[in-house]
Amino acid sequence: MFIKLKTMFFMLAAITILAGCTSTKVEDNKNTDELVYATVKDINDMNPHLYPGSMSAQGMVYESLVENTEEGIKPLLAESWEISEDGTEYTFHLRKDVTFHDGEHFNAKAVKQNFEAVQNNKEKHAWIKLSDKIKSIEEVDEYTVKLTLFEVYYPTLVELSMTRPYVFLSPNDFKNGETKDGVNGFHGTGPFKLTEHKVDQYAVFEANEDYWAGVPKIKKITAKVLPAGETTLLAMQKGEVNFAFTDDRGADSINIEGINQLVQAGDYQLTRSKQMNTKMIVANSGKSESPASEKNVREAIWYAIDRETISRDIFEGAETVANSLFSINVNYADVSLKERNYDIARAKEILENAGWTISSQDSVREKGGKKLEMKLYYDSNSPSQKAQAEFIQGSLKEVGINLELNGEESTSIANRRATGDYDLLFNQTWGLAYDPQSTVAAFTSEASYLHATKGIPDAEQFYKKIEETLTTIDEEKRKLLYEDILKTVHDEAIFIPITNGNVTVVAPKNLKGISFKQTQYELPFEKMYFE
């Protein structure tokens, strides 16, 4: 036995030494116009009028009429547009120099066909309220289209700028004039063409040599499927993969330690976008039998969570502390809200005043014979959520709240959210470009936050205000409405903010022009180039 142990030890030592003493060799990036990025999942069905496809891949291939930028809505496939006095008619003047990847000309007819294909599958686009407001789309002349709405809808241009569904696929790819039952090809107008796709292995995008805004300098982008984060890290060290980013799929495919290691080795650079979304705990105010339905309890939880420590120790500073549902760089969200900083004493005081008392022999508070116990659900595939859950469990114990943790699949958590079967769960806002309108609209949706917001006093009135924000033409009024809505959910402490997330890019050191869009789901690859 002794001999065996000694042998084993010797072997382990040998492996370690062998691993340590050979020199690190990272392949030089010989191809200075090629990017290979790691993705956890396949790009899937690239039909831009449906949702299974990778948004970052669709963003390279397809384009919308207008673009959402930091300075507001800018022209893209539409050179200019006019909005009628009453706000229900949008006339778009299209660019005349655009062709689809299959050579087909981009014109008013193609726009009309694409819009109609989307509208014919309206049920699938219920999230984008515009789909419900479109009355008709007409060709005025070859390069002019007129979009008519049933009523005024202020986020129209913002929603037209989104990655999907109002983007354009060559009509030659349609099946029987439709796209809802699949398409015959994936020809967009974007800066990159999809030239090869091996399911669950890789997808190749090549620069569109006829791109209307100038040929991209990066000639080839390969999306390589690497399901395991450890392999991604090793493949990047070797140089087989030279690009990684938090995309819409697996989020953090490489952990923070791995990223730091790559950057320190000197071959890679790390770029982070500004704050893009808010990670939060949603408290179910509508579940009357749960302590979470009580405002005081929700507020106490908010005070009891040390967000500074979470940001510093769990995210190593990669995510910043969030103080409200939306960070102030989100439209309409720059409103003054009550500050609730980490304050254990305050949390205890609130609970005490609300009648939740603690007896000397027990560590959990009670009121009327009911214990202060709740369940927190987290995504079992997210190591950071698990770490946060455990940390929060400890903090809440200190104030006398017993938190039970449940890790589940993301589909199961979405299901709990839809049925209201939870006390607390982890979630995040939809992100820039979708905030605040899509996230706020989700307050009224059964599948999203209806249960969470049901417990707000006079909830019906509250939901009416949300409806009004979307349909009023009075910008001042909308501002006030949003202020009111955001104040209400903040005061009610329904969305307990934790951190602000961002898009992280790990790229070769000599890659320049890395920038971000107004959405966390896409990257402007066409602006990147090697030095």
Added chain:
Amino acid sequence: MGAYIARRILITLPLLLAVSFLTFLLISFSPVEPAEVILRAQEVPLITDELIERTNEELGLDKPFIIQYFHWLISSLQLDFGNSYVKNEPVWNLVGPAFINTFKLTVASTIVIIIFSVLIGVICAVNERKMVDRWMRTILFVFTATPSYLLGAVCIYLFSVKLDLLPTSGMEGVESYILPVLVTSLGYIGIYFRNIRSAMINNLNEDYVLYGRASGLSEYTITWHILRNSLQVAVSIFCMAIPLILGGTVVIENVFAWPGLGSLSIGAILNRDFPIIQAYVLIVAVAFVIFNMISDILNAMLNPRIRNDS
């Protein structure tokens, strides 16, 4: 012998029916509405009641369970397994290539496993309790006990990153087989060589060995005879290794980004991509039944007693 094989094949059919029915039944126990799960897997951002209704109608999910099963059964008998809910492609276009990829990995690994298990088993048996035997057992014990994701990562680190000899992952040529096959095999060799070793050691004490030695046969010839007798034990084990590896490559495929059945099935299970789950379960069930049969037949051929008994 022919009757024996025919009987085994006949038993297979009801078994497959039972397996497919059970899978159907288990999935139908899921408390979540299937249409909703499918739509969520298609990443539809907002699911409304109308959409659920429409999806139910389109996929026939509103029909009673037993009718759904018969529909599936009838079309699958015509080799139509439907479309994947998530990828919107015929199931065979996805499961077929994935199966072939995993099968290639399985066959390569099985060959390596057989060669090395027998080789190491013989070496250890002949040198029982000597230094070589102890070393071999220790080393292989360590490999078998190491989780394959760790072993995989260490191998990639050593052979791909540090020594720059092999690709880290993917399936792009002969060299990309080396690491996955190595990691798959190491775990199994450590188990199977012990079967060979102990069978040989048992045989060493048999009378025929003593007679052989007494009549002056060379050690080489004696070892050969022992090995032949010991292999009978191993045949069924090796046969069952194939379906075991086929159904158990999830971790390896994940680490090496191998586009096989394991990764496909895990994704399908998480998304409740029902047509793919059904096809996957059937394939693995068929593989188990077939290889179990082959192993029985081989044993019957090698050992007439089994044939006569049955």
